[in-house]
Amino acid sequence: MTHPLKLKQITLIGVGLIGGSFVLDLKRLGxxxxxxxxxxxxxxxxRALERRVIDAAFEQVCSESIHGADLVLIATPVATLxxxxxxxxxxxxxxxxxxxxxxxxxxxxxxxxxxxxQHLPHCIAAHPIAGSDRHGALAAQFGLYQHKKLIxxxxxxxxxxxxxxxxALWQAVGAQTYRMSAAEHDAVFAAxxxxxxxxxxxxxxxxxxxxxxxxxxxxxxxxxxxxxRIASSHPAIWTDxxxxxxxxxxxxLAGQQQQLAYLQALLQSGDADALYHYFEEAQHTRDDWQxxx
Amino acid sequence: MTHPLKLKQITLIGVGLIGGSFVLDLKRLGxxxxxxxxxxxxxxxxRALERRVIDAAFEQVCSESIHGADLVLIATPVATLxxxxxxxxxxxxxxxxxxxxxxxxxxxxxxxxxxxxQHLPHCIAAHPIAGSDRHGALAAQFGLYQHKKLIxxxxxxxxxxxxxxxxALWQAVGAQTYRMSAAEHDAVFAAxxxxxxxxxxxxxxxxxxxxxxxxxxxxxxxxxxxxxRIASSHPAIWTDxxxxxxxxxxxxLAGQQQQLAYLQALLQSGDADALYHYFEEAQHTRDDWQxxx
Numbered sequence: 001m002t003h004p005l006k007l008k009q010i011t012l013i014g015v016g017l018i019g020g021s022f023v024l025d026l027k028r029l030g031x032x033x034x035x036x037x038x039x040x041x042x043x044x045x046x047r048a049l050e051r052r053v054i055d056a057a058f059e060q061v062c063s064e065s066i067h068g069a070d071l072v073l074i075a076t077p078v079a080t081l082x083x084x085x086x087x088x089x090x091x092x093x094x095x096x097x098x099x100x101x102x103x104x105x106x107x108x109x110x111x112x113x114x115x116x117x118q119h120l121p122h123c124i125a126a127h128p129i130a131g132s133d134r135h136g137a138l139a140a141q142f143g144l145y146q147h148k149k150l151i152x153x154x155x156x157x158x159x160x161x162x163x164x165x166x167x168a169l170w171q172a173v174g175a176q177t178y179r180m181s182a183a184e185h186d187a188v189f190a191a192x193x194x195x196x197x198x199x200x201x202x203x204x205x206x207x208x209x210x211x212x213x214x215x216x217x218x219x220x221x222x223x224x225x226x227x228x229r230i231a232s233s234h235p236a237i238w239t240d241x242x243x244x245x246x247x248x249x250x251x252x253l254a255g256q257q258q259q260l261a262y263l264q265a266l267l268q269s270g271d272a273d274a275l276y277h278y279f280e281e282a283q284h285t286r287d288d289w290q291x292x293x
Numbered sequence: 294m295t296h297p298l299k300l301k302q303i304t305l306i307g308v309g310l311i312g313g314s315f316v317l318d319l320k321r322l323g324x325x326x327x328x329x330x331x332x333x334x335x336x337x338x339x340r341a342l343e344r345r346v347i348d349a350a351f352e353q354v355c356s357e358s359i360h361g362a363d364l365v366l367i368a369t370p371v372a373t374l375x376x377x378x379x380x381x382x383x384x385x386x387x388x389x390x391x392x393x394x395x396x397x398x399x400x401x402x403x404x405x406x407x408x409x410x411q412h413l414p415h416c417i418a419a420h421p422i423a424g425s426d427r428h429g430a431l432a433a434q435f436g437l438y439q440h441k442k443l444i445x446x447x448x449x450x451x452x453x454x455x456x457x458x459x460x461a462l463w464q465a466v467g468a469q470t471y472r473m474s475a476a477e478h479d480a481v482f483a484a485x486x487x488x489x490x491x492x493x494x495x496x497x498x499x500x501x502x503x504x505x506x507x508x509x510x511x512x513x514x515x516x517x518x519x520x521x522r523i524a525s526s527h528p529a530i531w532t533d534x535x536x537x538x539x540x541x542x543x544x545x546l547a548g549q550q551q552q553l554a555y556l557q558a559l560l561q562s563g564d565a566d567a568l569y570h571y572f573e574e575a576q577h578t579r580d581d582w583q584x585x586x
Contacts, residue, residue: 079565129514149512191500192513196520202552203492204575206545207484217582219442219471220485221422225586226519227489231579235572239565246560252499253557257550259495264546267539272372272532279528282497286524289510293518 005168011036011069013061013084015048018101018128019075020140024053025173028142038065039137048137066091071099071166078102079240085115092119097162099124103189104244105153105182112155121159124166125182127151127189128175135234146174153182190248197238198249199256200231298461304329304362306354306377308341311394311421312368313433317346318466321435331358332430341430359384364392364459371395372533378408385412390455392417396482397537398446398475405448414452417459418475420444420482421468428527439467446475483541490531491542492549493524 010026012019015037026032037054038061039045045057058065061084066072072092074084081100088098098119100108105125112123129149150170154163167177180188207213242249266275303319305312308330319325330347331354332338338350351358354377359365365385367377374393381391391412393401398418405416422442443463447456460470473481500506535542559568 129512131515149514151512187505188509188512191503191506191509192517196496196516198556199492199496199553200520201572201575202549202556203489204579205571206548206552208574208578209548210484212480213484213578216481216484217578219422219444219481220582221442222424223489223523224485225583226522227493228579228582229519230516231575232583233576235569235576238572239569242560242568243563243565246563250557250560253553253560255499255502256495257553259499260492260546260550260553263491263495264543267535267543267546270536270539272536275535276528276532278498279494279531281501282494282524283526283528285501285506285510286497286521289513289521290518290525 005031005165005172007032007070007169009034009036009068010071010073011038011066012054013038013072013074014076015039015044015054015137015140016075017135017139017141017144018130019073020048020053020137021130021142021144022073022075022101022128022170022173024140024142025145026169027052029172031169031172034068036065036069037137041136044137048140051137051140053137053140061087061091063091066096067093069093069096071097071169074098074100074102077237077240078104078107078244081108082111082115085111089116089119092116092122095122097122097124097166099126099166101126101128102244103127103193103241105151105185107244109153109155109182120155120157122162124158124163125153125155126166126170127153127185128170143174145170148175150175150177151185152177152179153185154179155182186245187248190245190252194238194241194245194249195252195256197230197233198242198253200228201238204228204231298324298458298465300325300363300462302327302329302361303364303366304331304359305347306331306365306367307369307373308332308337308347308430308433309368310428310432310434310437311423312366313341313346313430314423314435314437315366315368315394315421315463315466317433317435318438319462320345322465324462324465327361329358329362330430334429337430341433344430344433346430346433354380354384356384359389360386362386362389364390364462367391367393367395370530370533371397371400371537374401375404375408378404382409382412385409385415388415390415390417390459392419392459394419394421395537396420396486396534398444398478400537402446402448402475413448413450415455417451417456418446418448419459419463420446420478421463436467438463441468443468443470444478445470445472446478447472448475479538480541483538483545487531487534487538487542488545488549490523490526491535491546493521494531497521497524 023035035054036056048054108125316328328347329349341347401418
């Protein structure tokens with residue numbers, strides 16, 4: 001690297017919306033010369049090549065696909081990170097940065113520490129807060145990260161130059177970067193992202209389980225549509241995330257059951273004032289949040 | 294009425310999005326000559342007159358506001374229906390239709406039966422499935438009911454001519470009409486509408502109650518936004534609805550707690566296959582629903 005932000009090569013493992021959109025913008029900005037894509041799905045790789053999301057394609061992590069990379073970006077479901085790190089270990093050049101984009105960061109740091117202990121200073125746990133219902137290489141788009149947040153979770157052995165380079169790359173594609181501990185990250189996203197997904201799946205499951213559920217669904221309207229949109233998320237990705245963040249989620253699931261039990265008690269007693277007050281507090285919290293967006 | 298669908302006067306009690314949009318379209322279609330608005334909010338009435346949603350305004354239900362009405366449409370929060378019916382009782386002409394737009398229909402039929410027993414054949418419990426985050430007379434809009442559903446819940450003493458007239462009016466503004474019992478209606482909408490509201494309020498309340506909740510909210514993104522949109526709904530309206538439909542909702546709240554307890558057990562045991570299967574079933578249900586819209 002002559003200029004710290006001018007990379008010769010990024011190897012992107014998992015060529016989908018998240019990683020694909022990142023490298024599209026970096027290529028447009030002239031911040032990377034070559035992107036090597038690694039993906040299990042040959043069709044997806046072919047589409048990524050056609051759309052010039054990537055410049056070379058491999059179906060596995062191997063010396064050829066990793067050789068020459070200034071940055072190896074792992075953008076696959078979080079449960080795959082340990083095996084990928086284990087495969088990467090003998091292939092990395094000393095200067096190569098390794099980073100990820102997963103939704104759970106304690107699990108990412110654990111994978112880096114276990115399988116890339118020699119390389120740990122150059123391993124950066126990161127999480128861009130952006131998404132879409134679309135996925136795969138065809139979903140990759142310019143400008144996805146404009147005004148989005150990027151969290152990095154530095155660890156005790158972190159090399160600060162590599163961290164700054166990665167932050168600068170994400171800033172270059174439009175993201176605001178934040179630093180927090182992996183534990184803090186996982187608590188935050190358990191609350192504002194992982195729990196809504198679990199609840200949305202649980203609610204839709206409850207309707208599906210009901211003998212009259214299909215009839216009920218005929219009358220679902222826009223409130224249902226928006227409330228359940230995230231129940232259309234990819235089940236494999238969310239299985240991984242929920243298991244990787246189970247400690248935070250178990251606490252939150254218990255807390256949510258307490259909230260529902262309190263609502264049951266209010267309905268049982270017919271306490272309109274308390275129910276109004278409860279709804280109003282939630283409304284104010286939601287309205288205040290919306291006003292800050 | 295010379296033509297069954299040509300009304301001389303509608304008196305609209307509660308001049309907001311739901312009733313206002315209905316009469317705007319009926320006026321445009323020439324299906325009503327005069328709309329009299331009744332609302333507690335003088336400013337709202339003034340705006341409704343300016344925008345010609347209504348042609349005359351009263352701040353209370355009285356002989357002047359009801360006199361001459363072919364249809365009295367009650368479009369106020371569901372808990373206000375009993376008191377309004379009691380006031381209406383001595384004011385109604387024998388032919389006047391009375392209908393409502395509330396989200397709970399057993400409570401509506403109970404109010405009609407208790408306070409308008411003589412007039413019951415001409416009382417029609419109805420529920421248009423349309424809404425918006427906006428409310429008040431300024432939210433009234435043409436075309437709100439195009440391709441929307443309108444449920445009527447006929448009762449044993451229902452006069453069929455009046456029922457058909459009301460259905461025809463809703464069809465004229467674009468709604469598809471459905472008939473079901475009030476009990477069936479309330480079970481359906483508890484499941485697909487009232488429960489999501491309760492859960493959304495409960496989830497936002499859980500975040501608001503958390504000591505770090507405000508920090509968490511700084512990182513909430515589009516999934517959170519859509520999942521919690523209905524937690525910005527009006528707390529008074531939803532207090533009324535939830536209390537009016539408490540029997541169905543108590544069952545559903547218990548069922549939802551069971552779903553969450555099952556998810557807790559899956560996380561505790563780390564059963565990835567079962568968690569994937571659970572999420573996938575919900576995803577299929579949601580995707581199938583979306584495909585039918």
